[in-house]
Amino acid sequence: MSDWLVTTVISDVHHSASARSLRLALPDEVEARPGQHIDIRLTAEDGYSTARTYSLSDARETRTLEVTVERAWDGEVSPYLVDMVEVGEPLEVTRPHGGWFTWDSSDPSPVQLIGGGSGLVPLISMIRCREVFAPQTPFSLIYSLRSPDRLLFDDDLRQLTEHRRLPIHLAYTRTAPPDSSRPAGRLSTEELAEFSIAPERDPTVYICGPNQFVEHCAAAIIAAGHAPERVRTERFG
Ligand SMILES: Cc1cc2nc3c(=O)[nH]c(=O)nc-3n(C[C@H](O)[C@H](O)[C@H](O)COP(=O)(O)OP(=O)(O)OC[C@H]3O[C@@H](n4cnc5c(N)ncnc54)[C@H](O)[C@@H]3O)c2cc1C
Structure with missing residues (x-):
């Protein structure tokens, strides 16, 4: 209990x-x-x-x-x-729990984060900890969301972008902002390969979001050459 x-x-x-x-x-x-x-x-x-x-x-x-x-x-x-x-x-x-989908700030490996919707939540926690405890560890974020009005952690993401602390690839699935060069649509396999840290750098990949999003991204990232044991997933259902 x-x-x-x-x-x-x-x-x-x-x-x-x-x-x-x-x-x-x-x-x-x-x-x-x-x-x-x-x-x-x-x-x-x-x-x-x-x-x-x-x-x-x-x-x-x-x-x-x-x-x-x-x-x-x-x-x-x-x-x-x-x-x-x-x-x-x-x-x-309850007290915090969960052991597999966690980031250890003493691990110097690069980190590729891939979040869909509220799946960004545990990833922003990793980003915030990295800024304090391991600011030299390379991080990169791919964030898929429905439309600009669903953006989470706007201030954090703007600051990180302004100070070139984090490469961020935003993928709007339903409505893109007028100044976006990317048309609205789901993240493609090619896009995931293009905007993620190269497999040769051996990043830990964290993927979080709805079931289908996680399955699609995990399959794409493994097809792009990442070792399955380097890919950690969390499903929000
Ligand atoms: C590890 C983990 C981490 C999570 N982290 C977050 C987080 O950081 N932020 C966040 O927002 N969410 C998170 N979630 C999701 C969260 O736990 C809840 O599932 C979510 O908030 C919905 O809960 P609810 O009580 O509002 O909806 P629920 O009452 O659980 O209903 C959810 C949906 O299921 C439908 N539903 C309910 N009962 C039935 C039924 N009998 N038959 C068919 N459909 C039904 C409802 O209509 C509704 O659309 C996380 C989930 C997991 C597993």
């Missing part, structure tokens, strides 16, 4: 009409690794309770954690986290 910690929501960021980050203050110190997730449990007045898993979008501190939730319109938990819970209110969570 999980041990539930009672945290307090201490701040939030609205990324879009459908996505919000929540920073949670922990009752004691907790070590977390970038790529890990927590479960969040909601309990109704009649005692009914349900829990969902959310990746950490920030694992740098030991007294706070951040999660970032994209609303499933007819979902049970995410609408509450995006629209209803207020700063100052409590939230029950």
Whole structure:
């Protein structure tokens, strides 16, 4: 059985009409690794309770954690986290868990990140940790999203681009911004090969997003010459 910690929501960021980050203050110190997730449990007045898993979008501190939730319109938990819970209110969570889809800042290998939609969440946690703990480790990001209004972590990505800290390839699947040279459409196999770190440099590849996105990208990246054991995936379902 999980041990539930009672945290307090201490701040939030609205990324879009459908996505919000929540920073949670922990009752004691907790070590977390970038790529890990927590479960969040909601309990109704009649005692009914349900829990969902959310990746950490920030694992740098030991007294706070951040999660970032994209609303499933007819979902049970995410609408509450995006629209209803207020700063100052409590939230029950587990300690961070998950071991395979994590990045170790002492590993000097280059890192190729590939995220679809809210699959960017654990990847931004890796990027944020890299900036603090291993700023020389080469990182590269391919980020697929539906349309410009669904962009997550706009400020982080803009800063990283401005300071040439991270090559970013954005792929809009439904609507591209007017100034984009890439027409809207799904990431192609050729594009994934062209914009990812070359297999000869032996990067660790992290792919996260919906099932089909992860399957497509993993197959493409292996076809491009990356060793399957260097490819780590996480599916949000
Ligand atoms: C490892 C991991 C990490 C994750 N990290 C994140 C994250 O960082 N950010 C994030 O936003 N999400 C993340 N998720 C997804 C998250 O856990 C939830 O699945 C998501 O928020 C939807 O939950 P919900 O309660 O709002 O929707 P749910 O109530 O679970 O419903 C989800 C969808 O399924 C449909 N559905 C529900 N029940 C049925 C049924 N019986 N038959 C058919 N359809 C049904 C609903 O209509 C809805 O469209 C992660 C998932 C995993 C596994």
